[in-house]
Every structure is written in structure tokens, then in C-alpha cells.
Amino acid sequence: MEQAYFPIFINLLNKRVVVVGGGVIATRRVQTLCSFGCNIEVIAPEISEALKNLANEEKITWHARSYQERDVIGAAIVVTATNQRLINYKVGQECLKVLIPVSVADSKEESTFYFPGIAKEEAVVVGVSASGTDHKMAKRVTDGIKNVLKSIVQKE
Numbered sequence: 001m002e003q004a005y006f007p008i009f010i011n012l013l014n015k016r017v018v019v020v021g022g023g024v025i026a027t028r029r030v031q032t033l034c035s036f037g038c039n040i041e042v043i044a045p046e047i048s049e050a051l052k053n054l055a056n057e058e059k060i061t062w063h064a065r066s067y068q069e070r071d072v073i074g075a076a077i078v079v080t081a082t083n084q085r086l087i088n089y090k091v092g093q094e095c096l097k098v099l100i101p102v103s104v105a106d107s108k109e110e111s112t113f114y115f116p117g118i119a120k121e122e123a124v125v126v127g128v129s130a131s132g133t134d135h136k137m138a139k140r141v142t143d144g145i146k147n148v149l150k151s152i153v154q155k156e
Ligand SMILES: C[C@@]1(CC(=O)O)c2cc3[nH]c(cc4nc(cc5[nH]c(cc(n2)[C@H]1CCC(=O)O)[C@@](C)(CC(=O)O)[C@@H]5CCC(=O)O)C(CC(=O)O)=C4CCC(=O)O)c(CCC(=O)O)c3CC(=O)O
Pocket: 028, 029, 103, 104, 105, 106, 107, 108, 109, 111, 113, 114, 115, 116, 117, 118, 128, 129, 130, 131, 132, 133, 134, 135, 136, 138, 139, 142
């Protein structure tokens, strides 16, 4: 069995969050992070239409270029989800050096935190992890909790 990770809830209000990459995975994660009040900076030469819309609405900042060393400095957390193994590795290593928590989308070993499946209903937030063993299970459980959470919170 993988060692389970302890869940913590971080205040990201007005904090810098760096997302390297702007494709399918980065987009999903940015959309999740948007509910948590942080200042999201996306670094990628190309981004999805959904991210372009968020940038136009000034909900995120887009740096239209490749990742450069030191881009992560000052971030509270970092997500790297490019389709370049070497870039994701480099981002992970830099974060490790400066002690910034990082989720590396293509390597659980290089991640110092896991991006959870998130169910949120008003002030109630549930984060789901399968301890890096089974992201499909994490998704299934998250979807189940989303349904249950809605009915429980709305009954109040
Ligand atoms: C360890 C972790 C590290 C981290 O990324 O932080 C990680 C790692 C990896 N995921 C991979 C693949 C996929 N992951 C998903 C989905 C989710 N993955 C998520 C979290 C995490 N994924 C972290 C903790 C996981 C845990 O707790 O067990 C969720 C919960 C949150 C989110 O991503 O938003 C979200 C589900 C919730 C939701 O959707 O609601 C899909 C499906 C999809 O995209 O639709 C696929 C592709 C399809 C397939 O392969 O089945 C690969 C192989 C990549 C490759 O092949 O290169 C790795 C690398 C590895 O395992 O080493």
C-alpha cells in the first residue's frame, strides 16, 4: 500500500499560484483553482480557448512563453502540466530546491503534493486523493461526493 498523504487546507487568498502549461490538464486545474481567490499565473506558449477567455476577463495572467528558471519564485504552490517530460521535471526540481509545494502532472514521484479531486458546495470543501495509486478511483469518489454533498448542504 502507498503511504497516504495528510490533507491540509491552505489559504490561497491573494497568493501567487504558478501553472506551467496551458493544455487540457492545466485548464482543468486552473478552473478548479479559480474558486480559491488566488492570483493565477499561467506560463505556456500556447493555451486553450477556455484559458484565453479567463485571461481576457483578467481572472488569470498569461505569460505567452516557455518556462524559464526562477518562474516559480514567490509562488505559494505550483502545478506543472506541460507535455514535455523534461520541463515538468525541471519545474519539480526547482520547486524542491526552494521548498515550494509542486504537483507534477506526469510524475507522482516528483510531486510534493497531490492535486486532489475537489467537491465544493458553499463553504464546504472536500479534497479526494487515492494516494497516487488510482486517479480513476479518485475521480469516481469525487463525483459521488459532489452529488451527496449537494443534497446534504442544501438540506441545511
Ligand atoms: C498523483 C497525481 C499527481 C498530481 O498530478 O498531482 C496524478 C498523477 C497522474 N495522473 C495521470 C493520468 C490521469 N489522471 C486523471 C485524472 C485526475 N488526476 C488527478 C490527480 C492526480 N493525478 C494526483 C493524485 C492522484 C491520486 O490521488 O491517486 C485528479 C484527482 C485531479 C486533477 O487532475 O484535477 C483527477 C481526477 C479527478 C477529476 O477529474 O475530478 C486522468 C483522467 C482525466 O484526465 O480525465 C488521467 C488520464 C487518463 C488515464 O490514464 O486514466 C498520470 C499518467 C500521466 C501520463 O500517462 O503521462 C499520472 C502520473 C503518475 O501517476 O505518476
